[in-house]
Amino acid sequence: MNNLGIQYANSNKSWMTSLIFKNWVERLNSKMSVENRKILLLLYNAPVHYFDGEFSNIELYFLPPKTISKIQPIDQGIVHSFKSLYKKGMTRNLSMGTNIGTLSYTHELTKFKLVNALPLIIEAWNEVTVDTIKNCFNKALNNWAKIDEKILEESTDEKGIKFKSPYN
Incomplete structure (x- = not known):
């Protein structure tokens, strides 16, 4: 797959896994670092998107749970x-x-x-x-x-972003 210019990963059930996602974000962060770019990723509030770690060139924003x-x-x-x-x-x-x-x-x-x-x-x-x-x-x-302001209040902090794991 690399000869097509893409990186490919799979899992037994054909689902995104935390490890696949983490590896992808780490590679993307390295690429953004080399290109001296900073990006914001908007993510569904899904368990596979949560892992420990911070990135120099990527900020993760989790949409509120059950976001329509x-x-x-x-x-x-x-x-x-x-x-x-x-x-x-x-x-x-x-x-x-x-x-x-x-x-x-x-x-x-x-x-x-x-x-x-x-x-x-x-x-x-x-x-x-x-x-x-x-x-x-x-x-x-x-x-x-x-949308309802209550939903916004529950899902944001003083910066307008809440990085909260659903497991807390």
Whole structure:
């Protein structure tokens, strides 16, 4: 997978694990350090996202528990755009030399593996526009302003960020 320019990790159940996530964040932090960049990661409040450690170039922000999708930027159209672009690329890739709906097309689908999907995933993500991402963040922020203030008070500290493990 490294020859595709990506890092790949898996687990027995095909789920994200704390170790996979931690290793990914550590690699990302190293990359951001080399590039002299600082970033903020917005994370679902999920147990796999919690681990001890601080990063020089990454700040973790955990969305409040049970955060509704209306205030999550990724759910405001980023995923939809990515999936549409991926499906378009997959259809284009599989239909080369075959007619959709024919037996040969169905046969091509059965041969389609992860290694075939990864370049299409990279291509689809690279085609998601900056404007799409900005618009989704703006939409989420507008929705965020409308949610119950009590939820905000319970999930923020004086900086507006609360880093609290669900296990405390």
